[in-house]
Amino acid sequence: MKATRNMEESFEVVEAALPVLAAVTSGINEPRIPSLMQILKAARKPLQEWNAAALGLTAADFAQNETEVLSNLAPVEQRKKIIYEGKIDENITSLVDSLIKEGVLRG
Amino acid sequence: MTNILIYCDIDEGAFELLSWGKKVKDSLHATISAVLLGKGAKGKAADYFAYGADKIYWSEQAALTDFYADVYADALFQIANTNDHDIVLIGSTRRGKELAARLAQKMQAGCITDAGGIELKGQDLVVHRYTLGGNTLSSEVLKTAKKVISVLPKSFEKSVKTAGQGEALEVSLTLKEPKTKIVEKKGKAGDAVSLEDAQTLVCIGRGLNKKEDLPLVETLAKTLNAEIGCTRPLSHEWQWLSEQREVGLSGKKCKPRLCVELGISGQIQHTVGIRDSKVIVAVNKDKTAPIFEMVDYGIVGDIYEVVPKLSEKLKTV
Structure with a gap:
């Protein structure tokens, strides 16, 4: 199998003998839109469920979770959120004045 | 220890x-x-x-x-x-x-x-x-x-x-042959920009209608002495700007003093790349765009109308 990897500074064309595990980035392919017939057919396809017992595994075969999540929260945004609407020329003047006061223009 | x-x-x-x-x-x-x-x-x-x-x-x-x-x-x-x-x-x-x-x-x-x-x-x-x-x-x-x-x-x-x-x-290491083989290395189009070090950043998103309109952004960037960054569609889907200019989760993480977001709705995949900016400004015609939730200053308006005027105004400062 041959694949192109997008690295920081270059593209690498890499070869490997099978079996191969490849992780691909999004956008690798455009999924086609299935036809109505295909959607209907898909509903009739058999679903095979595998659980641990079917694979001959017990709880002991699974690795312990190695990380503990202490919290998982939306990041806090502490921004001024001053939004100008309406008269564009006046708004631009106010914005530029504010940016000068913030000291973020030039230098 | x-x-x-x-x-x-x-x-x-x-x-x-x-x-x-x-x-x-x-x-x-x-x-x-x-x-x-x-x-x-x-x-x-x-x-x-x-x-x-x-x-x-x-x-x-x-x-x-x-x-x-x-x-x-x-x-x-x-x-x-x-x-x-x-x-x-x-x-x-x-x-x-x-x-x-x-x-x-x-x-x-x-x-x-x-x-x-x-x-x-x-x-x-x-x-x-x-x-x-x-x-x-x-x-x-x-x-x-x-x-x-x-x-x-x-x-x-x-x-x-x-x-x-x-x-x-x-150290003396015992190393095996790799399981893959690099057969070719292709250089990327040279764009030696370093967005991470930029003090001022102007980012452009899908609000830009076509590549030919980029000078609109370039003029503002030049006036501000800023680097230009973009969202993923512009660098990857349409390739109007180089990959090195993508800002966000899969691109660069920037910490400029001033970040100006133009025509960017504010998808999280992009905004994680600018979150650490000191001051964030956005121009977007949609006043409900999520970007306005994370800015210090925002102007509701069409970038095609606002940006040229903003550039002109900044030149007088």
Whole structure:
């Protein structure tokens, strides 16, 4: 199998003998839109469920979770959120004045 | 005594990790070592000491010519194992991410990739990372005795170089042939822009109708003495700007003093790249766009009308 990897500074064309595990980035392919017939057919396809017992595994075969999540929260945004609407020329003047006061223009 | 081992395939990344290590090593009672692999490794040691390494392990063995993650993971494993390192920090570059996972498996260590920060809580390392596509910020700890953490570039500030000294040890490694083979390397179109270092940044998104309209943005950027960044569709789908200009989760993480967002709705995949800006300004014609939730100043308006006027006004300042 041959694949192109997008690295920081270059593209690498890499070869490997099978079996191969490849992780691909999004956008690798455009999924086609299935036809109505295909959607209907898909509903009739058999679903095979595998659980641990079917694979001959017990709880002991699974690795312990190695990380503990202490919290998982939306990041806090502490921004001024001053939004100008309406008269564009006046708004631009106010914005530029504010940016000068913030000291973020030039230098 | 904790022994922390640091490796990054890009030296700048290693310097950032070393700078962090230098800051926390006293509270952790830790030693900070770094690994240098491949051609020219030994010669870089002085710089690594200058950023805070106590010890360097280096090897210039021929097997370390190209970066093969399986070979490099083996190399780091042997170094970590024989020298009793419990914590390995790796720069979360594209190569580093793969390396971290492979190394953790070999070390039987817990692994967190793409950390955006590490906080000390007593002797514990609390790792912060974006999860759920960048929508949430998670704090996690590794419960395993051995830990591998890959840290995103620019997460730690690089310290000032000091006249550091330490011990540089050449290691002899037993390395196997890699399982993959690089058959070709293709350079990328030269755009040596460094958005991460920009003091002022102008980002453009899907609000731009066509490539021919880029001068609109360029004029503003020039007036502000800013670099131009963009969202993923512009760099990847349409290729109006180079990949090096993509800002966000899969692109660059920037910390400018001023960031101006033009025609950008504010998808989290992009905004994680500008969140650390000092002041954020946005221009968007949709006043309900999520970008207005995270700005200091916003103008509701069409970029085609606002931006030229803004450029003109700024020229008079």
